Amino acid sequence: xxxxxxxxxxxxxxxxxxxxxxxxxxxxxxxxxxxxxxxxxxxxxxxxxxxxxxxxxxxxxxxxxxxxxxxxxxxxxxxxxxxxxxxxxxxxxxxxxxxxxxxxxxxxxxxxxxxxxxxxxxxxxxxxxxxxxxxxxxxxxxxxxxxxxxxxxxxxxxxxxxxxxxxxxxxxxxxxxxxxxxxxxxxxxxxxxxxxxxxxxxxxxxxxxxxxxxxxxxxxxxxxxxxxxxxxxxxxxxxxxxxxxxxxxxxxxxxxxxxxxxxxxxxxxxxxxxxxxxxxxxxxxxxxxxxxxxxxxxxxxxxxxxxxxxxxxxxxxxxxxxxxxxxxxxxxxxxxxxxxxxxxxxxxxxxxxxxxxxxxxxxxxxxxx
Ligand SMILES: NC(=O)c1ccc[n+]([C@@H]2O[C@H](COP(=O)([O-])OP(=O)(O)OC[C@H]3O[C@@H](n4cnc5c(N)ncnc54)[C@H](OP(=O)(O)O)[C@@H]3O)[C@@H](O)[C@H]2O)c1
Numbered sequence: 504x505x506x507x508x509x510x511x512x513x514x515x516x517x518x519x520x521x522x523x524x525x526x527x528x529x530x531x532x533x534x535x536x537x538x539x540x541x542x543x544x545x546x547x548x549x550x551x552x553x554x555x556x557x558x559x560x561x562x563x564x565x566x567x568x569x570x571x572x573x574x575x576x577x578x579x580x581x582x583x584x585x586x587x588x589x590x591x592x593x594x595x596x597x598x599x600x601x602x603x604x605x606x607x608x609x610x611x612x613x614x615x616x617x618x619x620x621x622x623x624x625x626x627x628x629x630x631x632x633x634x635x636x637x638x639x640x641x642x643x644x645x646x647x648x649x650x651x652x653x654x655x656x657x658x659x660x661x662x663x664x665x666x667x668x669x670x671x672x673x674x675x676x677x678x679x680x681x682x683x684x685x686x687x688x689x690x691x692x693x694x695x696x697x698x699x700x701x702x703x704x705x706x707x708x709x710x711x712x713x714x715x716x717x718x719x720x721x722x723x724x725x726x727x728x729x730x731x732x733x734x735x736x737x738x739x740x741x742x743x744x745x746x747x748x749x750x751x752x753x754x755x756x757x758x759x760x761x762x763x764x765x766x767x768x769x770x771x772x773x774x775x776x777x778x779x780x781x782x783x784x785x786x787x788x789x790x791x792x793x794x795x796x797x798x799x800x801x802x803x804x805x806x807x808x809x810x811x812x813x814x815x816x817x818x819x820x821x822x823x824x825x826x827x828x829x830x831x832x833x834x835x836x837x838x839x840x841x842x843x844x845x846x847x848x849x850x851x852x853x854x855x856x857x858x859x860x861x862x863x864x865x866x867x868x869x870x871x872x
Contacts, residue, residue, distance in 0.1 A: 509551060509552060510549040510550060510551055510552070511541065511550070512549050513541065513546060513617060513651070513652070514652055514656070516539040516552070516587075517589050517617070517619060517652050517653070517656045517657075518653065518659075519537070519539050520555075520589050520591050520660075521537060521591055521663065523539075523556070524536050524537030524557050524663055525537075527557050527559050527560060528559070528744075529666070529667075529792060530666065530715060530716035530717030530790060530791060530793075530794075531560060531789055531791060532791065533561045533667075534622075534663070534667040535557070535558060535591075535664065535667075536558045536566040536591050536592045536663075537555075537590070537591045538557070538566035538567045538588055538590045538591070539554075539589045540552070540553045540554040540555075540571065540574055540587065540613070541553065541587045543584070543585035543586055543614070546587070550587070553578075553581060554570040554575075555570055555573055556568070556569025556571070556572065556573050557569060561789065562601075564601055565601055565607075567590060567604040567607055567608055568601065570588065571583065571607060571608075571611050582612070583612045583613060586613050586614065587613070587615040588608055589618075590617070590618040590619070591619050591620060591663060592618060592619070592622050592625075592664055593618045593620065593622040593631075593643055594616065594618065594625060595622070595624070595625050595630065596625055596628040596630035597624070597625075597628045603633075605630045605633045605634050606633070608634065609634060609639055613639060614638070614639060614640060616634055616639055616641040617641075617642055617643075617651075617652075618641075618644075619643075619657050619661070620643075620644065620664055621645070622664075622668070623672075624671065631643070644657065665677075666679070666716075666792035666812075666813075667791050667792065669812060671791075673812075675779075675783070675786055676717065676782050676785050676790045676791050677791060677792045677793070677812050678795060678812050679712075679793070679795065679814070679815055680797075680802050680806075680811050680813070680814050681709065681712070681794055681795065681796045682797065682802065682815070682816050682817070683699075683705065683709070683816075683817040683819070684817070684818055684819070684829045685818070685822055685823050686818060686820060686822050687822050688828055688829045688830075689823040689827060689828060690798065690799060690826075690829045691826050691827040692826045693825040697729065697827075698729065700821065701817045701819045701855045702819070702853040702854050702855055704852040704854075704855065705817040705853060705857065707738060709817065710735050711735075713733075713734070713735035713743075713747060714735035714743040714744075714746075714747075715792070716793065716794040717789065717790030717793065718749075718768075718771070718788075718792075718794070719733045719749055719794050720750040720752055720781065720795045720801070721750070721795075721796050721797060722800055723751055723754070723755045724753070724798050724801075725796070726751055726753075726757060726761055726763065727755075727758075728798070730758075731762065731763060733749040733767065733796070734749075734768070735747065735767075735768075742767065746768035748769050748771050748785070748788060749768045749769065750771045750773060750793075751771070751773065752773050752775065752776070752778070752801055752804075753801075754774055754775075756772075757770070757772050771788070777808075778804050779808055782810065794815075795811075797829075799828060799829060799830055799831040800831045802829065802831070803830050803831035803833040804833070806842055807834050811842070811862060812862050813859065813860065813861050814858075815857070815859050816857070816860070817852065817856075817857055818857075820855070842862070843862075844861055844863060845863055846858060847861065
């Protein structure tokens with residue numbers, strides 16, 4: 504263990520588990536999960552960190568198994584009997600490409616498990632019951648003592664898996680519409696220029712978001728107008744480790760010289776105008792979170808079909824008056840039929856504002872779910 508503090512409280516261990524979970528790929532078939540194993544001792548006191556693990560993507564060990572392995576690698580003589588596992592998500596209790604984590608924890612001798620977010624599938628599979636049946640003191644968020652864990656860390660743990668859990672519940676990829684607009688919601692000026700509306704900090708954030716999704720979707724109109732690369736890039740300008748699928752929706756060909764044929768994620772051209780069919784294709788490819796980056800018509804098509812779960816809006820303090828609106832007409836004729844969303848906390852990014860808004864399921868675009 505070289506990169507973590509030697510002794511942590513359980514609260515600090517959860518913050519660490521969240522931060523290592525972020526190293527895993529987002530938007531795919533499996534969730535991002537982190538786990539920290541603390542030595543036996545008084546739960547209220549700092550204890551030695553024995554192992555830290557996170558899930559690196561479908562088919563690789565889950566976070567709990569990775570943390571157990573890390574503890575054994577760090578000290579082949581380590582005894583995990585009586586240790587505590589702090590996990591960002593409820594341990595699984597089913598066999599997929601890897602074995603059940605609840606079994607791995609119990610058979611390693613872990614005596615206490617705290618997990619920040621419930622996983623309905625793990626619950627259905629009897630994860631808590633299995634652990635409790637093997638004398639493990641297991642608790643999830645419903646049974647935490649007041650103040651046992653930091654609300655910010657719990658929130659971050661929920662955000663890590665929000666799209667993944669929603670996708671499981673919806674039976675299709677979770678969809679985030681991303682727009683970068685002026686204050687009057689324009690995504691291009693009357694002469695067609697659109698790069699760049701927002702500043703460097705907003706664009707850097709957008710690249711971080713791309714690195715956390717399974718697919719970026721754009722319409723063939725955006726490919727023709729902007730010739731985007733649709734890659735996730737690091738602050739230094741290189742390609743991020745995880746590259747989402749690059750998906751083009753529309754009937755016309757993707758030009759042979761298009762930049763999105765260059766280095767980056769796999770190109771998937773869906774020759775259709777049906778967002779629902781597109782999501783089926785993406786679900787088959789293991790995508791659980793799709794980022795729709797426009798343009799105006801394709802964003803409208805997702806809204807019209809009731810398939811926009813979240814809006815990520817980067818808003819620049821500029822006005823254009825004319826130009827292309829962020830979202831084309833999607834069938835709302837009267838205010839009462841507006842698609843309604845609830846804002847999360849706004850965030851300043853340089854001179855721009857990032858607004859994230861989540862669909863209210865009871866409104867217009869919830870009806871079709
Ligand atoms: N600032 C930003 O955040 C941002 C982001 C993206 C784009 N933009 C700007 O947006 C503009 C492009 O937007 P756009 O609305 O013209 O293009 P678009 O939405 O990217 O693409 C429209 C094309 O997509 C295809 N398509 C697929 N499904 C469709 C559906 N359900 N309904 C309608 N068309 C569908 C159609 O082409 P086929 O004939 O091939 O089927 C259609 O012509 C550009 O000016 C670009 O710079 C800005």
